[in-house]
Amino acid sequence: MSEVSTVSEKKITRMDLFKAWWKWTLAVEVPVSFDRMQALAFSYSLNKILQKIYKDDPDELQESMKRHVQMFNTNCDWGSVIHGIIISLEEQRAMGNEEVTPEMMESLKIGLMGPLAGIGDSVDQGIVATIPLAIFVPMALEGSVLAAFIPGLIYLAWSYGWSWFLFNKGYSLGRNSVMTILQSGAIKKVIDIASIVGLFMIGCLSAAYVKFETILEFVSKTETVSVQEILNGMLPNLLPFCLVMAMYFYIIKKGPKYLNIIFVTMALAILLTFLGII
Secondary structure, eight states, X not given: XXXXXXXXXXXXXXXXXXXXXXXXXXXXTSSOBTTTBTHHHHHHHHHHHHHXXXXXXXXXXXXXXHHTTSOBOOOTTTTHHHHHHHHHHHHHHHTTOTTOOHXXXXXXXXXXXXXXXXXXXXXXXXXXXXXXXXXXXXXXXXXXXXXXXXXXXXXXXXXXXXXXXXXXXXXXXXXXXXXXXXXXXHHHHHHHHHHHHHHHHXXXXXXXXXXXXXXXXXXXXXXXXXXXXXXXXXXXXXXXXXXXXXXXXXXXXXXXXXXXXXXXXXXXXXXXXXXXXX
């Protein structure tokens, strides 16, 4: 089949893509279950498109519905490219392309959802979510009401805009472009950069918002020496750093037992306050 005839027989419109994308963004976290995760939302976003392209083949429509309720889980925004790819492949299959098989589509979904989740979570949580917080939270603490909402608005604009862009790119470019990116190692580089920036921003946020100081003083006949001033002269924010690292090593050794961390922190705070240390 020539490229010209393939384009002329396309059945999916831009509005179809928009409706599918919008349904995905609305439903992605609603029907999550342990055995299927986001699969029901994935199938829900594609159902009208599948009904359109397979309207003359009810058996194939039924099979397509079945294959897209299998387990699926990835980053909500970056994973949108998978939807576009699958829609493109389903359309090609409906037009008679025998190279597009159910096994190929399932393998693509399984193969892409992991790497896209890795890069998506790293970039979204390590950069997009943290940098605006570091910039605007101090403004909000100073009394700016608008600054309190700006990080959320930035994240929403990024999330919806990038998700829609990838959804379209997945459909227009097909599977080859994504596979080329995966094989080039570009994703690993982005993940490494995002991880470094994310750690840097977490350190900045910890230093800015973890408050842990001592009120201990040494009093002599001639002067009063503050222990906190000595610590600040050695290394600013030394106590917050020690507290954060203690929590970090606890999580590494014992696992994410956050309730234990909360209770121990509260107990130590009460004890140290009673002893006049903090």
